[in-house]
Amino acid sequence: MLGSDLMSRLGGDHEVVGKDIEDFDLTSFASVRDVVEEARPEVLINAAAYTDVDGAERDETRCFAVNALGVENVVRACGPLAVCVVHISTDYVFDGTKGSPYTEEDSPSPLGVYARSKAEGERILISGGGDYLLIRTAWLYGRHGRNFVRTILDKARAEGRLAVVSDQFGSPTWSWDLAGAIKHLLENNHRGIFHVTNRGSCSWYDFACKILSYAGLEGVKVEAIPSSRLDRPAPRPPYAVLSGRKFNTVTGRTMRPWQLALREFVAKMARNGVMNDLT
Numbered sequence: 001m002l003g004s005d006l007m008s009r010l011g012g013d014h015e016v017v018g019k020d021i022e023d024f025d026l027t028s029f030a031s032v033r034d035v036v037e038e039a040r041p042e043v044l045i046n047a048a049a050y051t052d053v054d055g056a057e058r059d060e061t062r063c064f065a066v067n068a069l070g071v072e073n074v075v076r077a078c079g080p081l082a083v084c085v086v087h088i089s090t091d092y093v094f095d096g097t098k099g100s101p102y103t104e105e106d107s108p109s110p111l112g113v114y115a116r117s118k119a120e121g122e123r124i125l126i127s128g129g130g131d132y133l134l135i136r137t138a139w140l141y142g143r144h145g146r147n148f149v150r151t152i153l154d155k156a157r158a159e160g161r162l163a164v165v166s167d168q169f170g171s172p173t174w175s176w177d178l179a180g181a182i183k184h185l186l187e188n189n190h191r192g193i194f195h196v197t198n199r200g201s202c203s204w205y206d207f208a209c210k211i212l213s214y215a216g217l218e219g220v221k222v223e224a225i226p227s228s229r230l231d232r233p234a235p236r237p238p239y240a241v242l243s244g245r246k247f248n249t250v251t252g253r254t255m256r257p258w259q260l261a262l263r264e265f266v267a268k269m270a271r272n273g274v275m276n277d278l279t
């Protein structure tokens with residue numbers, strides 16, 4: 001999802017080579033090294049990950065192979081060639097109990113397997129000693145791949161009623177906006193850790209209601225439920241909102257509010273007929 005939007009946003013102004021798992025398998029050092037040595041990029045952006053949060057609880061080995069060992073392979077391949085590594089991480093590295101937005105100085109406190117694997121990937125990147133930009137983001141949706149917006153619209157159409165969790169809070173973020181922010185950080189040579197999400201926060205329930213409203217589906221009944229009702233394998237942070245203050249201060253920019261991004265996304269998808277379900 002994010003990788004495709006990065007290709008679109010960076011491609012116009014930069015020479016970008018996109019690689020998929022067939023010729024760039026993060027879990028194989030030889031595969032990563034060969035691609036890096038052939039392309040000799042200034043920057044390598046790792047938008048790949050094992051992202052099945054619940055699946056990770058059953059498949060810890062695979063999850064760590066991609067999200068932790070994969071980062072080690074990237075760091076090992078990029079270090080000798082002085083390639084800057086841009087790596088994407090997650091609000092899930094925090095346990096969500098702080099009660100206020102997490103800053104870049106807060107220490108990770110991951111809860112589940114996916115969260116621990118992402119925290120380990122971060123640790124490997126930071127301790128690797130090379131040039132890096134580490135972006136933590138959250139609640140991504142976008143044009144490509146499965147995501148919450150698509151799921152809500154599909155379910156609303158198929159079932160006409162929804163039950164959505166109202167006790168977990170985060171910041172819905174359009175991968176297109178995130179890709180633009182990463183482009184800006186790179187073009188201005190920023191390095192280190194940055195928290196980047198669309199501005200503001202809400203519960204999954206609020207998010208679902210806004211999706212339906214922007215899609216003109218206000219008639220669909222949405223029930224607010226506690227997360228305990230879903231009995232998901234992986235624990236989730238209850239309030240993993242990321243502070244955008246450092247991004248604002250360093251770049252002089254603010255990310256737009258999540259509602260504005262979502263409204264544009266839903267309108268665009270409907271216009272392009274990508275989500276036929278919207279009409």
Ligand SMILES: NC(=O)c1ccc[n+]([C@@H]2O[C@H](COP(=O)([O-])OP(=O)(O)OC[C@H]3O[C@@H](n4cnc5c(N)ncnc54)[C@H](OP(=O)(O)O)[C@@H]3O)[C@@H](O)[C@H]2O)c1
Pocket residue numbers: 001002003020021024025026027046047048049050051066070088089090091118137138139140141145
């Ligand atoms: N989605 C969110 O809500 C969210 C929130 C916070 C942070 N993030 C982070 O943001 C980044 C991008 O997420 P996304 O939602 O865009 O992910 P995504 O759509 O799931 O894309 C991840 C891609 O990585 C690929 N991949 C898996 N294993 C690989 C391997 N061994 N070598 C190379 N590629 C591999 C996957 O290929 P297959 O499809 O073939 O498996 C998939 O195309 C990830 O680091 C994720 O942890 C995501």
